[in-house]
Amino acid sequence: MNQAINVEQLNSALSSLRTVRSNVSLVFETLSNGLRADHGEDGKDKFLMELQELLYIVSNNLRDLEQTVNALPIPVPFNLGNTTYLSQETTQDRQALYTQLVNSYKWTDKIHEYSSFAQTLLSQNSLKRSYINSGSTKRRGKLQSNHNVAPLQVDNVINNIDRSYNDMKITISRPFASNAVVSINLSHVLKAVVAFKGLLMEWVMVKGYGETLDLWTESRHHVFRKVTESAHAAMLHFYSPTLPELAVRSFMTWLHSYVNLFSDPCKKCGCHLHHTSLLPPAWRDFRTLEPFHDECKQ
Amino acid sequence: MKRGKATIICEVKNGSYSQYPVPENKTGTYVIELLTKRILALGASQQGQFLVDCESYLSHPQMGTTKTVHILHNSEQPASVFSILESGTKNIHVIADGLFDLLMMKLSQHYTSKKQTKIESKGPRFELGDFCVKLGSVTMNQNFKGILVEVEYRPCVMANAVWGLLREFLQGLLGPTVPVQPTQHLMSRMNEIYTPIDTIYQYLEHFSAYRKVTGMRNN
Amino acid sequence: MSAANLAPITATDSLSQALKANIIPNQEYLLQGSVLDSAVEVLLHRLRGLCDNVDAGTETFDDQEVCFSLRDPNQQAAPLMLRVRKALDARDMPFQLRYIGQPDLGDKSRPTVVRSSLDIACSGMLIEFLNELGCRIEFEYSVKGYMFRKGRMKITVSKVFKISQSSMSPEPISQSYLVELSVLAPQGQDAIGEDMRAFADQLRPLVQLDKIDYKRLGHMS
Numbered sequence: 001m002n003q004a005i006n007v008e009q010l011n012s013a014l015s016s017l018r019t020v021r022s023n024v025s026l027v028f029e030t031l032s033n034g035l036r037a038d039h040g041e042d043g044k045d046k047f048l049m050e051l052q053e054l055l056y057i058v059s060n061n062l063r064d065l066e067q068t069v070n071a072l073p074i075p076v077p078f079n080l081g082n083t084t085y086l087s088q089e090t091t092q093d094r095q096a097l098y099t100q101l102v103n104s105y106k107w108t109d110k111i112h113e114y115s116s117f118a119q120t121l122l123s124q125n126s127l128k129r130s131y132i133n134s135g136s137t138k139r140r141g142k143l144q145s146n147h148n149v150a151p152l153q154v155d156n157v158i159n160n161i162d163r164s165y166n167d168m169k170i171t172i173s174r175p176f177a178s179n180a181v182v183s184i185n186l187s188h189v190l191k192a193v194v195a196f197k198g199l200l201m202e203w204v205m206v207k208g209y210g211e212t213l214d215l216w217t218e219s220r221h222h223v224f225r226k227v228t229e230s231a232h233a234a235m236l237h238f239y240s241p242t243l244p245e246l247a248v249r250s251f252m253t254w255l256h257s258y259v260n261l262f263s264d265p266c267k268k269c270g271c272h273l274h275h276t277s278l279l280p281p282a283w284r285d286f287r288t289l290e291p292f293h294d295e296c297k298q
Numbered sequence: 299m300k301r302g303k304a305t306i307i308c309e310v311k312n313g314s315y316s317q318y319p320v321p322e323n324k325t326g327t328y329v330i331e332l333l334t335k336r337i338l339a340l341g342a343s344q345q346g347q348f349l350v351d352c353e354s355y356l357s358h359p360q361m362g363t364t365k366t367v368h369i370l371h372n373s374e375q376p377a378s379v380f381s382i383l384e385s386g387t388k389n390i391h392v393i394a395d396g397l398f399d400l401l402m403m404k405l406s407q408h409y410t411s412k413k414q415t416k417i418e419s420k421g422p423r424f425e426l427g428d429f430c431v432k433l434g435s436v437t438m439n440q441n442f443k444g445i446l447v448e449v450e451y452r453p454c455v456m457a458n459a460v461w462g463l464l465r466e467f468l469q470g471l472l473g474p475t476v477p478v479q480p481t482q483h484l485m486s487r488m489n490e491i492y493t494p495i496d497t498i499y500q501y502l503e504h505f506s507a508y509r510k511v512t513g514m515r516n517n
Numbered sequence: 518m519s520a521a522n523l524a525p526i527t528a529t530d531s532l533s534q535a536l537k538a539n540i541i542p543n544q545e546y547l548l549q550g551s552v553l554d555s556a557v558e559v560l561l562h563r564l565r566g567l568c569d570n571v572d573a574g575t576e577t578f579d580d581q582e583v584c585f586s587l588r589d590p591n592q593q594a595a596p597l598m599l600r601v602r603k604a605l606d607a608r609d610m611p612f613q614l615r616y617i618g619q620p621d622l623g624d625k626s627r628p629t630v631v632r633s634s635l636d637i638a639c640s641g642m643l644i645e646f647l648n649e650l651g652c653r654i655e656f657e658y659s660v661k662g663y664m665f666r667k668g669r670m671k672i673t674v675s676k677v678f679k680i681s682q683s684s685m686s687p688e689p690i691s692q693s694y695l696v697e698l699s700v701l702a703p704q705g706q707d708a709i710g711e712d713m714r715a716f717a718d719q720l721r722p723l724v725q726l727d728k729i730d731y732k733r734l735g736h737m738s
Contacts, residue, residue, distance in 0.1 A: 371528035
């Protein structure tokens with residue numbers, strides 16, 4: 001709407017400019033022609049009169065022009081950077097650059113548009129693992145610091161968990177700068193190693209009692225490879241950037257339930273071994289902590 | 299000390315195999331073949347053969363109360379010699395390297411081998427997931443004595459925790475009517491960490507039982 | 518059937534094969550000597566210059582040895598001697614059970630003492646086992662010192678201590694160090710004796726390594 005008005009104003013301003021130009025040229029034409037035959041005997045006075053008239057028209061036109069130009073909104077000057085000089089480009093093949101410039105501008109514009117759509121969609125469908133649903137900016141600032149917690153605080157959290165179990169020994173080491181790598185000995189059943197980033201769990205590896213523990217090599221036993229899989233699922237399930245301490249504690253409680261990995265049968269089929277995989281129940285329900293075979297858990 | 303994995307050894311008695319009529323004179327091979335077929339059907343793969351042998355030495359009568367030294371070898375631990383000294387009610391074991399056999403030769407004045415009771419369990423060895431199953435036919439002095447099935451569950455080191463699971467596996471393999479009982483030695487070590495010597499003790503207990511049964515079973 | 522599924526050979530078979538091939542190191546070639554405490558540093562310095570295993574500093578050991586005897590039931594032969602060594606500085610290492618036969622000095626031309634020997638690594642209840650087997654403890658001592666290696670030769674420079682009953686520091690048996698040069702080899706490799714003699718000659722100004730006849734020592738005391 002605004003733009004349409006502007007164009008009309010601009011048009012009238014341009015037409016009044018044209019009128020000024022044509023009338024001015026008329027003045028000069030009359031002047032250059034000088035006295036003509038039709039001016040008659042006292043042509044001198046007549047000529048001066050005609051000239052005065054013409055000048056009067058020009059000054060009127062000029063006033064009109066000034067009026068329309070003043071009515072135009074004064075454009076804020078764009079900072080076009082080097083593109084400003086494109087208008088002064090004389091070489092033929094470089095003049096095409098302007099179209100490309102306009103195209104890329106259109107693309108950027110679209111991206112901007114789509115991302116704003118995406119933003120609206122994301123805020124409507126909250127995803128668990130994103131920060132978006134976590135509310136005010138003030139809180140968000142605090143959240144991000146969970147990646148970067150003082151080692152002492154991490155130690156406190158983990159040591160507290162360690163103290164609450166008699167049959168689960170948790171030890172902290174820091175082989176990679178300030179991030180904790182926690183090794184867990186669960187009775188004589190299994191060993192696990194958890195890599196932390198701040199207070200957030202990043203990686204879990206579960207192995208047998210007699211095996212050597214490291215972050216990357218898988219256990220040689222099928223059952224512990226299965227438990228590692230479950231532990232990864234649990235790590236993602238319990239992931240909660242707003243309450244990292246709760247996440248760690250829930251994960252440890254869940255892991256502790258593996259103390260009966262070999263001795264308790266599956267809650268659903270009642271057997272120790274699943275008939276096809278020949279594995280013991282290597283899955284623990286997240287809430288009830290009951291043992292299930294991977295195949296029986298649905 | 300080297301850690302092991304929970305293992306049970308179960309004797310297959312022909313009596314409990316009533317639903318599978320065993321032809322005359324083919325006892326051992328027939329049952330082994332039958333069990334081999336079953337375990338292959340479960341998806342196992344054969345990984346070589348195994349051998350556990352036992353030779354017993356008796357002390358010289360001049361040395362006072364008779365003592366027995368059992369020398370056992372297990373192909374799972376090929377560089378070791380397991381030696382168990384039976385003295386009254388006590389059993390004392392030593393795990394040594396291969397040269398211990400030479401020492402026993404040096405002791406031949408003091409301890410003499412009862413060659414006719416040399417006994418061994420030998421047969422195919424299968425791997426099935428985390429299980430290792432060994433089907434051994436027991437022979438003493440070339441005479442067939444019976445069949446011992448050894449099931450090892452490698453991830454677990456405590457017999458107590460894994461007992462139910464092992465029994466379920468064995469009964470699945472041998473049939474639900476087969477009684478699966480821990481040996482006396484295993485009973486006393488249920489809550490300890492299992493080591494290779496525990497397997498040896500289990501074999502010794504079964505071997506001693508076979509030796510007591512004189513003569514060969516004819517079924 | 519694939520090769521992997523062949524029946525394993527019995528331990529007895531593999532042992533008799535090893536015996537036939539004569540690959541079991543059951544002979545010990547031995548030279549012994551001693552140096553005074555005051556002279557030991559010079560000897561150690563010389564050995565550090567001559568031996569192989571000195572890159573990471575001198576290897577030390579601290580062992581306790583118990584010597585058992587098993588009497589012959591027919592009272593005819595000499596008692597059988599068995600020695601048990603336990604490393605006090607590496608407690609998780611297995612025991613070393615050692616059978617040593619009668620030393621054979623031979624004539625003057627033989628460069629070293631040769632005695633039959635079996636070194637067996639053992640774990641488990643070894644002391645109890647030997648007691649129940651019928652062995653009697655003869656004596657025990659602790660030995661602490663340095664171990665060097667030069668090719669197949671082993672050189673130990675060690676001090677023998679009495680086992681102290683209380684928690685007091687053990688008392689040394691003498692004011693000198695025992696120096697032993699030994700090689701374990703299968704039967705019939707007598708050439709090694711010459712190598713040992715040559716090496717002993719290199720140490721000659723500092724320590725005299727010789728064939729020691731214990732029977733004669735026994736007579737002297």
